[in-house]
Amino acid sequence: MIIKEYTEILESTIAGTYLTLRLNAPKIAASALPGQFVNIRTGDGFDPLLRRPFGVYDRSGDTISVMVLLRGRGTRALAEKNAGDTISVLGPLGNPFPAPHPGKPPLLIAGGVGAAPFLYFARGLSKPKMILGARDRLLLPPLESFMSACELMISTDDGSKGSRGTVIDVLKQFDLSAHTVYACGPKGMFAALSEYFSAQPVSPLAYFSLETYMGCGFGACKGCSVPAPDGGLKLCCTDGPTFLWSEVML
Amino acid sequence: MKNFTIHTLGFRNPVLTASGTFGMGGEFDGLTDYSKLGGITLKTVTPRPRSGNQPPRILETPCGLLNSIGLENPGMDEVIRIIKSEHPFRAYDTNIVFSIAGETADDFTRMADAVIGAGDIDMLELNLSCPNIHAGGATFDSDCANVRAIVSSVARLDFPFTVKLSPNQDILGNSIAAEDAGAHALTISNTFLGMAFDRKTGEPYFRNKVAGFSGPAVKPMALYNVYRVAQKVKIPIIASGGAASAGDAIEFLLAGASFISIGTMNFVEPDIAETVADGLAEYLREK
Structure with missing residues (x-):
């Protein structure tokens, strides 16, 4: 089931050209599987208009993390958010990774x-x-x-x-x-x-x-x-x- | 409280979703409460299946979206089969507006008849204006006489329908012709033609060169079209063009629309139509 969840940014870390966000997203975290993605509204206005998709980078308890390469307007808008800010996240989306074939690591x-x-x-x-x-x-x-x-x-x-x-x-x-x-x-x-x-x-x-x-x-x-x-x-x-x-x- | 009616069909509120932005309905299951909406408009169906255009199909621009999807759909026969065997629309507690686009003028009446016969549908939308098909390069609404002929033929079925027109044609002339020919409502409007170029290759970004432009960026132009059509016709206008809030919806009502259709913003906020309906209810109560 896809859920739109308003999530609090718990941690925002920038290292080089990469941003990592850890989000308090209990509903999405409850069902997100490896290989699925979330669609994040990067700002409150209409520019950028569309959400931006990010694979689920990590999950722990009620939190999910995404790792973002800072490369355009949407990702830069996300980098300007601080811990404590709220962002709208839609997910989990798409299909999980298929399991590895037995005997083929x-x-x-x-x-x-x-x-x-x-x-x-x-x-x-x-x-x-x-x-x-x-x-x-x-x-x-x-x-x-x-x-x-x-x-x-x-x-x-x-x-x-x-x-x-x-x-x-x-x-x-x-x-x-x-x-x-x-x-x-x-x-x-x-x-x-x-x-x-x-x-x-x-x-x-x-x-x-x-x-x-x-x-x-x-x-x-x-x-x-x-x-x-x-x-x-x-x-x-x-x-x-x-x-x-x-x-x-x- | 105002009465929201098109022909014989009543709506619980004036907020609809726009065709091509709400899939075939099921995509939004669980993401929004259909019983809060006046109606949902399904993605336009064509006589034969269409795989749609090769990518790229969409491009975001400031506050807007260019699309060149190419009417991807499983075709009329398959959709009718699904309606008859699975009754997917019965699960949605709202009016179902079924959008059709023919390949020939005769297709519209034939398709309308088939859809009405299949049941579970509350209203039809004649998409006379999709700008992405190249069949001959022209759209049906590039000629007022075409509009008149198609609309009068479908009107004989005496089933509620709206006519979706393009802002890239003579939208005022087409609106008057559609009303004269017996249309029950007008959807003003489809997307605006737009372009983008790839600076690296020097080529247009989309294979079809032109694309449909929508989103909050088009709202002032959509308001203008609704306003000038509303001066000339008496049938209800379903405004469609960039609405993203109850405030936008109110502006469309002030411009002369009776209904508001939410389009591109469904992709961004899947429950936006519900939010707009809630906000608008407050405004209409105060009126």
Whole structure:
């Protein structure tokens, strides 16, 4: 059941280009599962107009957290909020991550802020391996919580942190057929992963958790469609946001 | 308390939702109390299924929203089948307004007849104005004679209906023609045509180049259209264009509307129509 909840900001932390908000959201927290997202009204006025979608980054008791990359008007408006302020949150939205296939331990692949939904997911798994990539170290999300919940492998395009290269360079050391793969990140990362997966002798069991431009988040506006290989379209919000990698064209 | 009626249909209050912004109704289940609304308008249905436009489909602008959805819907036959077998609308304690768009002028009467026959529907909306279809490039309301022909044919069914018009055509001429031809109400209006460009590629942002513009940004223009149509017609006007509060709804009533339809803001605040209805009730009591 989707709930609109006015939530108090308990903590607002800015680290580099990332904002983390911990929200008192007892109703949403009661049912939010890893892989689902919330749609947040970033201001009180009409500009920005639409809510902004964020994967549930963490959940504890009555609280949920979101991790936000500060990149536009909506996210900057959120950064100006303080602890004690109230924001309107709609959720939980979308479908949770499917469980890892028995005998195929999870392997998480994240690009930048795409790591956000994986912390809550990882907490319910036994310290999964996670490949986390970014263009440079400044675009990597805060690492502490991921380090405690995951076995972290970092790559940056410029080598400023972790190994030099992309997540695919790290991924090459893994036997994909032995894992259930979950990926979340920018479009370019999905495109590169699709190409890599297509070249495998056996199609890997891999899921893409997408971030798209979204109107409502609950299936009414039909604004967040994603092309499918059969020529059809999927709605990111209600069909996803997690899809089998071969179900969507990116 | 005022009486809110279109043709033979009474409404508990003058607040409706706009087609294309309230899905097929079920999307808002649990998010708003339907029994607080005058009615809900379902997403426009076309004779055949439409998968809609390839993305991108929406773009936010200051206080507004551009959309190029392309009338995505499962098609008339499928919707009629669902109505007859599952009766989804019976669960909603409010008037159900069913929006239709034909591919030909004859489609409207044929579709209207089929929907009325399926039951569970309280009113029809003839969407003569959706700007996103390219069939020949023109919309039905680009020609007053078309409007007159379609409306007079549907009027013969003697079932409550409203005619949704575009602000990008001769909305005043079309309003007068629709009233003359027997329309029971007018919905003023559909979205305004708009554009955006991708500065990196130099191309229009949307594949169809133009998109429909809606949201609080269009309210002053919608008010103007409602005002000038209200000077010329006697049938009820359902105002649709950027209303986001009871205060906005009051302005539309002052401009001459009898009903207010909430559109884009449903995406932002799924219970906005209920909030507007509550606020408006207070105003109408004081009147």
